[in-house]
Amino acid sequence: MVLTGSDVAKHNDEKSCWVIIHGKAYDVTEFLPEHPGGEEIILKYAGKDATEEFDPIHPRDTLDKYLDKSLHLGPVDMSTVAQETKREDPEEAERQKRIAEMPLLSECFNLHDFEAIARRTMKKAAWGYYSSAADDEITLRENHSAYHRIWFRPQILVDVTNIDLSTTMLGTKVDAPFYVTATALGKLGHPEGEVLLTRAAHNHNVIQMIPTLASCSFDELVDARQGDQVQWLQLYVNKDRDITKRIVQTAERRGCKGLFITVDAPQLGRREKDMRLKFTDSGSNVQKGHKTDNSQGAARAISSFIDPSLSWADIPWFRSITKMPIILKGVQRVEDVLRAVEAGVQGVVLSNHGGRQLDFARSGIEILAETMPVLRQHGLDKKIDVFVDGGVRRGTDIIKAMCLGAKGVGIGRPFLYAMSTYGQAGVERVMQLLKDEMEMNMRLIGCAKIADLHPGLLDTRGLFVHSNSTPVDSLSQITYDPLVVPGQRIKAKL
Numbered sequence: 001m002v003l004t005g006s007d008v009a010k011h012n013d014e015k016s017c018w019v020i021i022h023g024k025a026y027d028v029t030e031f032l033p034e035h036p037g038g039e040e041i042i043l044k045y046a047g048k049d050a051t052e053e054f055d056p057i058h059p060r061d062t063l064d065k066y067l068d069k070s071l072h073l074g075p076v077d078m079s080t081v082a083q084e085t086k087r088e089d090p091e092e093a094e095r096q097k098r099i100a101e102m103p104l105l106s107e108c109f110n111l112h113d114f115e116a117i118a119r120r121t122m123k124k125a126a127w128g129y130y131s132s133a134a135d136d137e138i139t140l141r142e143n144h145s146a147y148h149r150i151w152f153r154p155q156i157l158v159d160v161t162n163i164d165l166s167t168t169m170l171g172t173k174v175d176a177p178f179y180v181t182a183t184a185l186g187k188l189g190h191p192e193g194e195v196l197l198t199r200a201a202h203n204h205n206v207i208q209m210i211p212t213l214a215s216c217s218f219d220e221l222v223d224a225r226q227g228d229q230v231q232w233l234q235l236y237v238n239k240d241r242d243i244t245k246r247i248v249q250t251a252e253r254r255g256c257k258g259l260f261i262t263v264d265a266p267q268l269g270r271r272e273k274d275m276r277l278k279f280t281d282s283g284s285n286v287q288k289g290h291k292t293d294n295s296q297g298a299a300r301a302i303s304s305f306i307d308p309s310l311s312w313a314d315i316p317w318f319r320s321i322t323k324m325p326i327i328l329k330g331v332q333r334v335e336d337v338l339r340a341v342e343a344g345v346q347g348v349v350l351s352n353h354g355g356r357q358l359d360f361a362r363s364g365i366e367i368l369a370e371t372m373p374v375l376r377q378h379g380l381d382k383k384i385d386v387f388v389d390g391g392v393r394r395g396t397d398i399i400k401a402m403c404l405g406a407k408g409v410g411i412g413r414p415f416l417y418a419m420s421t422y423g424q425a426g427v428e429r430v431m432q433l434l435k436d437e438m439e440m441n442m443r444l445i446g447c448a449k450i451a452d453l454h455p456g457l458l459d460t461r462g463l464f465v466h467s468n469s470t471p472v473d474s475l476s477q478i479t480y481d482p483l484v485v486p487g488q489r490i491k492a493k494l
Contacts (some may be wrong), residue, residue, distance in 0.1 A: 003074060005081035012047030014039065018073065020049040020081065025073040026063055049081055056126075056187040059217030095121060105422050105429055111393045111414040112475035114426060118189075118417035119481055126188035128277030130416050131481055133355035134269035139363070140355030142466075143391025144476055146363035149462040150400050155446035163439045164449040169408045170258050170325050170347070170385065172230045175205035176435050177402055177450055181389050181410030182234030182260070187215035189420030196419050198224040198231075200427035204435075209260060209410070212236040212247075222254045232258035234329065236265065237314070239307040248322050259322055260349065264330025266308035269357040272483055315343045327387070332361055334371045340384060347385035347407070354390055354412060364388040365401060369460050372405035381405065393476070395437025399445070403453045404460075 008025050011018035017029045019042065032039035045053060063072070099121045108114055119127060133140035167177045180201050186193035193215040201208040202225070209232045210221050225231060233251040238244045248259060318326055327347035328340050340348050350368050352361035368388045375381040388401050389410030398409045411434075418426035447453055 003076045008076060009047040014043060017046045019045050020076050021051050021054050023076055023078055025076050026067060027071040027073055031067060056215055061217040105425055108429060111430055112479050114414060114417040114421055115479040117421045122420050124277045128274045129185060129188055130413060132271035132273035134271060134357055135359035137483060139352055139359050139361050143355050143363045144393060146365050147397045147400060148473060151459040152445050153457050153459055154444060158446040160443040160448050163442045165435060165438055167450045169207060172207060172257060174207060178398055178409045178411050178434060179207040180209060180415055181412045182209040182211035183412040183416050184211050184213035185215050189416055190423060194221055195224040196424040197415055197427060200424050202226045202229045203428055204431040207232060209234050230257050232256060232260055234260045234262060236262050237307045237310045238305050245321050252322050252324050258327060259324040260327045260329040262330055263328045264353050264357050265306060271356060312343060319344060332367055334374045337371050341380050349387040349389060351389045364390040366463055368401060368404045368406055369463055395434050396441050398438060399441055400458060402450055403455055403457050
């Protein structure tokens, strides 16, 4: 039986709450108290079509996976559904004008360009989620500026006619030593979401890390894989270990070649830009703050399932449920790298979650410079693969990390900004820019291939000093979106 809009509209409160998603009706009454984003945001769309609000946050198979089939009510004749008249939003009209006036893709010469254009053209809530970081955002900025405290010591008279950027990560040969690291909610920036990253990664033969909190479903991302393309899985560990086990074993069965367990997020950080922009979103007036504090931003609204009890004692269990290499993502000191070796995992990612967790955590590149000499001293540098992410915006940043001993470098936000502004073509432009910058700078430091890079090509004496002045990076200063304080309330005119 096909339902009508009026059939659904009768069920518009917490006693009986139906919603329409992609032309089908669902009874979500019993799910209201369990919704990670709070029940009020669902009640806003009770009896209505909620597709537009649902899509950027949820994979398409969410309801199939988590809502009992008896609550799937069937198709709706969408011609009978009342269409809400949207108020004309002058701010949105201005944004559309800025989109129409965007520079040509060919005019984007570096990764900062994409960030600047994204800041001007993305919806505020999406920009707030992507760009925000913890507290005063000191670590966010340090992640990038730390690279400026490392200087090159080029070698000369080396044949650099042919430059080979290829390398191997966890047994996979790739064309460049960077990978697409996991970032959540891709559809906030582009309606197609993370599948665009999948396609771009294939075209440039780099690895994509599939995020737990992707807007696209896991199956959509794996199905978008082409040929022998390799993907890894990033995992937020669920409090329900049966769910975690199912996710891990599904990923392995579907061909993922690495399990990256996030270990720096027992709870998600306090990201004020996300909070403030979420709070001023038009939907925020329904957030009462009783069932959940959704005004804390998109991050906290989607992360309530994460298990804060995750510990070293869980590592043997993970090793027992999968044959995939296990990598701990979010290691922030050398002592824990040594412990990871003892625990028998295959790798670590030196990372502070893009500055989104603990403010005043050190940059990944500084931890890398601290870690590799200790591993070499103990003869362990071949026992564990060390990756790094955070703050990478130039090909020289990647080269510096590889000189210090990284196996690969993760990049997140720049790909999101490129995807949000120019779609897949933007992502591929970023990848090519990085390759071009690397090729030029490999020649200039006197190295023809990745294996030729070594610590002797760097001067890192200033890296560990946090109080010295570093060269001003005008591009990052321009693109950085400063935190703000609350504005004055404007009283309504009578």
